[in-house]
Structures are given as structure tokens and as C-alpha cells.
Amino acid sequence: MIEIRELVKQYKTNKLDVTAVDHVNLDIASGKIFGIIGFSGAGKSTLVRLLNYLEVPTSGDVIIDGENMGELSRVHLRRKRQKVSMVFQHFNLLWSRTVLQNIMFPLEIAGVRRQSAKARALDLVKLVGLEGKENAYPSELSGGQKQRVGIARALANEPSVLLCDEATSALDPQTTDEILDLLVKIKKERDLTIVIITHEMQVIRRICDEVAVMENGKVIEQGNVAEVFENPQHEVTRRFVKDDLNDEVEGPIDEYVDIKDNDYVIKLTFTGSATTEPVVSYITRTLNIDVNILEASVRHTQQGALGFLIIHLADLNTDDFDNFISDLEQRGIQVEVIRHG
Template identity: 55%
Template sequence: MISLKNVSKKFSTKQGTIVAVDDVNLDIKKGEIFGIIGYSGAGKSTMIRLLNGLEKPTSGQIIVNNKEITSINEEKLRQVRQKVSMIFQHFNLLWSRTVAENISFPLEIAGISKVERFARVKELLELVGLDGRGDYYPSQLSGGQKQRVGIARALANRPEVLLCDEATSALDPETTDSILDLLVSINEKLGLTIVLITHEMQVIQKICNRVAVMENGLVVEEGDVLEVFQNPQQAITKRFVSQVSETNQAKQTIQNLGELYPNGKLIKLVFVGDQTEQPILSRLIKQFDLEVNIVQGNISHTKSGAYGTLILQLDGDAKAIDEGIRFIHEQKVNTEVINND
């Protein structure tokens, strides 16, 4: 659906040349929810403007739905943009227009008849959960409702790609979850390809199939969300994963484990997918006659499956402990010995 080949974007300033996107290669599949995550200045906002043709790359190729948008003329680019819609952090609604008129606006521009516009707006209001609010003005809506209007408006012309630029950053956690659930529903019902720009790993965790991590204009890591959670490679990726996989209390506990649990062995287990549902601990206790103390645990759910960490204190015969750890390895659970007593 979307392919970037050696794409770079440079800006000339009085202070010199800024490389916002640096030789990026990405392939985004049709119908998936793809996340691009990075901190401020990483280049992700420039990236999303490249995807809809608002910015031209300095070098490289961008292909959207089999059309290379880096070399086509303005007329053909406008045709491509009709199938690539966007929602924004601050909604960008027309405050003097009603909800229905906001949603209808792109249909008016496209020359759609009034009867067709009315029917499409009604359909979209139901889709985004705003049925009965067509005559409201944006000032009468909550933040989440405003974003639902933005989503409905973006869907008016039946796009094939939806770009989301920090679409939940201005919302509280509960509202964020409801908007993310709506995006998943739209993705499943319409088969829409969604590209989501964010600095929040919780957003990636909840709805994305795959993720690219950006830093200083570079894509430093990419993969299935579950795999990235399981085995982050780069320091920045580990920071993002720790946002949802470890609490501050857990980090402090890990730092002081030697003092808190001086006996036996402390081990850290990483469970992925179906492993989180296996009765490994009960089998460990029964088969090896060990005392097993759960020191700390956490399970995070991604769109592709669950990811969990568990820290255990194993106490008992030294040989039985070693056999128990070997048993856990055989269950294909990543295991790290934190201390050796």
C-alpha cells in the first residue's frame, strides 16, 4: 500500500541544513495499523507530511497505492490525496459550522450532490458514535467528540489510507482508549490502512500491528509490535517499551532485589503470546519441589497478543533450582538470572 525507498528530507535554515528524515525505507501493508513513534524532533511529523504529498522528499521514492507521488504532477497528486485522509491532534474543525456541516465539507468540495451528502453524513455520524449530534457546534462537544467529528470528516470521501498525527495526545486516558477502539473498529469494518504518528508507546501497544521507531530522522528499529516488546534492540526502543512494561516501583524493586530477596535465585521471565496462558509456575512447583515467590509481575496486551514479565524467587535444593530453570527454558520462555546465591 505504502512504500518508502531511501527517502530523505532536508531543510535549509540560517543555522545550516537540517536532516528531518534520513534515508528511510519502509513498507506499510494494505489494511494494517502501522505506528511511527519518536520523541519531539525525531522526524515523525515530517514523515507523515511526506506520505500525503504536503512535503516533497529531497531524495528517494514514495509510492502510495501503486502511484509514485514523488514525481507526479499536481493534478494527479490531488487525485491521490483524495484517497489519503488525515486527522490531527487539535481537531482542525470549522467552528462556525455544525458537526454535520464539518463532515459534509470535503463532499461539497468534491461536488457531491446535497442528497448524497446528507445520506453520507448520516452514515458517518452513526459510524463514529455521534448519531443525533449533527446540529451541534464544535464548541458544544467534548474533546473526544471533536476527534470523532475529525475522523468522520476524514472518512467522508471513502479514503484508502488514514493518517493520524498525534490524534490522541490532547485527550485524557479514558477518551484516548475510546478513540483508539474506534480506529480499530474502522480498520476492521472498512479495511482501511491506518498510519499513526505518536510519542506514546501505550497507543502503539493497544492498536498497532507493526511499529517503526524514529530518532534523529532515522528509523532505528522496526517490526511486529509484539516482537519489539519482547526484544527491543535500541536504547530508545527500550525506553518506550519501559513506559508500559515497568512501573517506577518495579524499576526500584529490580535495583534493590539483592537486598530485598537475599535467599535462593532471582529470575526474570519474559512471556509472549500464548505463553502467558500456560500453567508454567504450577508445574514448576509440583515437579521440582521448589518454593516459588512472585516478586513482581506485569502483563501488557498488544494487538498481536500478550507480553508479560515476571520476577520469581526460587528457593530450595540448588540442583532442583537449576533443573527448574532448565525446565523454563524448555518452555521457550526467555529467562534471565538476576542473582546467584
């Protein structure tokens, strides 16, 4: 369990004081993947560095598994950091060391005997899918392989918490998906708590259980990922969700369809089991309404599927349309009117 209480981080300069993290309060449950998202300058990377005291807070508390990080002695803080490990955006590998030597490095610092350290490192090489690359140097690896080394190295001291600071932002989309799948696998096998810092909502959607959205150092929204996607409360969150779902028709609607009197263009939003229901067939056959599909998509979260459908309904009187909305909402489908002729 990670408890963050009234956490503040201020930087003083000659001209002004900057508050990078502004009275943040969060609870992150053990064994979960928790995402923190925000645009550049939101304070998310500073926040994650406060969790293992790579940055010391100006005020507030970070409590991990019952231990207040700010109350630990230097010796105990170093030991605690071994259990709160970090994966970096640009890998931070030692270029003069091989894959195996990079993974063994934190074990050497921790005083683990070389034979035991090597055995543990070889197990981690297998875990992250780098068999055959043990003796390769970082310059011989792809970006995804380098990040796999970084993840293996972060796991060397068998942490309970893994902090990932923009761990996929330097990777191409396919490699990003592979690294995200690896993190999910590791979380399940090692019962880890993972905190992911990102500016990409698709990362949050694909693997996170919960999310906090940051702006100007503050957490402006947080909650279950599926719920946040389904009903974002703040403009920043809505921008992230819209960019990921791409849930609108490109260009003016009039380019797609001729809107006449009593016509409607609506967006249907589905979550969970509703995404697999034959909604269009239900509308046309049961409700006897003709449907023109303009746009559709389904995305997947850790809590289930999330989808949308933008459709055109022709020549529908007000009573019939009200009954139509009521019927669909009873089936767990949200209805939003985009255009009414």
C-alpha cells in the same frame, strides 16, 4: 501498499541545514495498522506529512498503491490526497460549522452533490458514535467527540489510507482507549490501511500490527509489535517498552526480599499462549521450587498477550537453576537473571 524508498527531508536555515527525515525505507502492507514511534524531534510527524505530500521530500520516493506521489500532476495529487486522508492531533475543525457541516466540508470541496454529501456524512456520524450531535458546534463537544468528528471528516472521501498524527495525545486515557477501539473497528469495516504517529508505546501495543521506531530522522528498528516488545534491539526501543510494561520492581530489591547465598531474582517473559499457562504452579509443584512473586503484569497486543513475572527463588544450586532455565525456555518462556546472591 505503501512503499517508502530512501526518503529524505531537509530544512535549510540561515545557520544550518536540518535533516528531519534521513533515508527512510519502509513497506506498509495494505489493511494493516502501522505505528511510527519516537521522542519529540525524531522526525515522525514530518515523515507522515511526506506520505501525502503535505511536505515535499528533498529526495526519495513515496509509492502508494503503485502510484509515485512525486510523479503525479497537481490535479492527480489533489485526487490522490482524497484517498490518503489525515487525522490531526488538535482536531483542525471549522469552529463556525456544525458536526455535520464539518464532515460534509471535504465532500463539498470534491464537488459531491449536497444531498449525497449529507447522506454520506449522516452515515459517518453513526459510524463514529455521534448520533444526536449532528447540529452541535465544536465548542459544545468534548475532546473525544471532536476527534470523532475529525475521524469522520477524514473518512468522508472514502480513503484507502488513513494517517493519524498524534491523534490521541491530547486526550485522557479512557478517551484514548475509546478512540483506539474506534480506529480498529473502522479498519476492519472499511478495509483501511492506518498509519499512526505517536510517542506512546501503549498506543502501538494496543492496536498496531507493526511498528517502526525513529530517532534523529532515521528508522532504528522495525518489525512485528509482539516481537519488538519481546526483544527490543535498541536503547530507545527498550525505554519505550519498559515505560509501557513497567517491568521492573520499584526501588531496590533488598527492600522487598532478603537475598542470601544461592538465591535468584529473575524475570520471566511470556508471549502468546504462554501467558495463560499456570507457570507458578508448574514451578512449585512439578519442579518443587518455592516461589516468591515480586511483580507481575500482562499486556495485550494485536498478536496476542505479553506478560512478565519477577520472582525470588531461594536456596537453589547451580545445576538445579540451569535445569530450571532450560525447562522454562523449552516452554517458550524467556528467563533473565536480575540478581544472584
